[in-house]
Amino acid sequence: MARTAVVAGGGLAGIAAAMDLADAGWKVTLLESKKHLGGMVSSFPDPAGGPDLDNGEHIAIEACTELLGLFQKLDCLGSLKRQPRLRLPFVGPDGRVAELTESAWSFLTFPFLSLGDRWRVARAIRRIGKMTDAEIAPLDNFSAADWLEDIGQTPESIARFWEYFISPALNEPANRASASLAARVLRDAMGLGPKFSRFCFFRAPLGNVFANGAAGYLANKGGEVKTLASVTKVKPGKNSVTLELAGGEALTADVCVLALPHADLAEVFPESAPPLEHSPILNAHLWYDRPVTDLEVFAMLDCRVHWVFNRSVIAGLPGPGQQLSCSISAARDWAHHPSEEIAAACDVELKRRFKGDARLVRFVVSREHRATFSARPGTAPMRPGARTRHRGLYLAGAWTDTGYPATMEGAVRSGRAAAREAGIEGR
Template sequence: MSVHVIGAGLAGLAAACQLTELGHHVVVFEAAPQAGGRARSYFDKQLGCRIDNGNHLLLSGNISALSYLHRIGARRSLLGPAQPVFPFRDVKTGEAWTLRLNQGGFPWWVFSPSRRVPGTRLHQYLALLKLRRATQSDNVASLLGNSGQLYHRLLKPLAISALNTMPHEAAAEPLRAVLAETIDRGGYATLPRWAKLGLSETFIDPALEWLRNHGADIRMGERVTELQQGQATVVAVPPWIAAELVPGLTVPTEYESICNLHFRAQMDPGEAGFWGLTGGLSEWVFARRDVISVTISAANRYMDMDQEAIAERVWGELAKTFKLDSAVPPHRVLWEKRATILATPAQLARRPGTRTANPSVVLAGDWTDTGLPPTIEGAIRSGNAAAMALVNQA
């Protein structure tokens, strides 16, 4: 079968690889001059080095993402600590703590005060079990509560980073799905991982090379404006474009942004190479070779702030917390305005499944109904599902 894949983000590339491996001839159409969509690297002239559009964190329980990397020969291009450790700092109080999960499935770590969030009691962690009862209409804060140290120092950062939506709005079901595939399975499924050199070097360039080596046709800078009738097609574009290409499609309509700040500076990577930050604007900081990168998720709430003011505040937090020089180093602030769909129950209810009314057209993308939040794992899983849906009906 000959298949057109529209969009060379992770969903489209995963679909293309799956179809190619099954012996089908794939033509990938990508509107932009480069592949990768929302997960890409580029050379930043201002900083004089390559940076990612944003820090992307995987967990070792993201098995579709890891299988994809294995297939394209990039499994070893991930970096991360050998143990499931999550160091945190509170930028207001200076407090430091490290969540130290144990490798196995039973969460022994919550029994040890030195391995859990300071100021929390064992019984409070039982609240997480409520997630198992989450229904489609529940949001995270109403189900788990929105006060106390456990909320501010663990559940809130976890929900914001996993769902890119504030906990009072974020749907609880996809958070349950993430935890079921990671923390619930144990520390071995919760090892933090990220791209060693860059997102493109890990997730995108090896996939393009693998596809080309296996006979796929990749066409960059080719924007598709209508689908060819009767042609087997994977539509792997953002939701608003999919709605234009596929008549009658219901898609999510609200988005959340992510702000990433890249500072041309160095810091000791510490035990894990990254930290979670609470009590300020900064949420996650990654100490890369010669760039310190900070992520602020669910960033619509800061949209009115001046970018330079954000950079100064964030650097102030880093300088105070990690004892760095207080002068703000050269930096780049990157806002991805439509980083992901807003993961509210109402928006998630608008996610379409893989199949469309047209049997030769299937959908892929982190915004489709994967059961997961809009993430790399969801995007890759959606691409695999789209490929299999086409193959199974051919």
């Protein structure tokens, strides 16, 4: 008889664990408390009846090899729009546009940094690209800003260049972010070769990308997905693990992967939940009566809103209007502001840069207060690995010890690591 595995939590970590266990011949049950799989990668109905809106813009880069591998297995790579060449336009407050590309020339002529800073940034990129894991790990005790200053970066280049990558990737500003997590993502993005830094955007609403494919994949391998199944208690036994569910049902399996957010884990299995804090992300979805810009994505220089995504271009939405999505990471300061205020602030910054007649006709602001764990210095020792002290019980989730901040790539890696450990121990 096939050995049984239960995975609790249907985000990317749980899905990746469940798929690998199913591939290895385990009979897998994937439990998810919500109606749909996907976890933090989700969308919600547009109150005006348009296509579903994403809870927040999700970006991958080509260096996210495990995430892209999972999408390939689920046959959903087509839902990504992958940049054929890196193109990152920065738009200054006066509307000036300068694009960073794969060519070193674009750095050396980047007008928003002084000539000296351009050289210093170029030198730092080369240096970070060559860093080893052994050099990166001890940096967890420092902030990314302090570390960047140590390697010759000025406050101006941190604010006008590095922050635009660190803040969205770590969901903390450089002066609050762990230097080791920053170095890890910067090394992957900038050190593996130009191809690996290209952006991948989601064309489809996030909720439609992989949830159904994952359920189908598991069913084909003899497994099943149970949604609206909320784990309330975890009981490790000698040779098995029992999960109690809301409603009174209990499920026993040979192995169990707990792929829950760490705050939910604290409710059902406190001994493994770390005291990590959270950091919020806001997203302002704005609809204009006519196109504001034909740029697909752009950074707004000297602005609290770092990146803007042109959903009309990315998703190929019909005109005559235009939908822009403003992503506000590390949004602790704005998390409780009224939506009108947030939308108006984004609108002012856009109008300052793009001087056409476009009029904001409506907006929706989405908020994820617990979007990610707070990737502060000193968090590395708090993040447990996949193994627990109980035989057959494993942990997964973007918050576990992946070496990455809370990202989709980290989530997939954590799920795969848990499945690997289960396979090794269960042999």
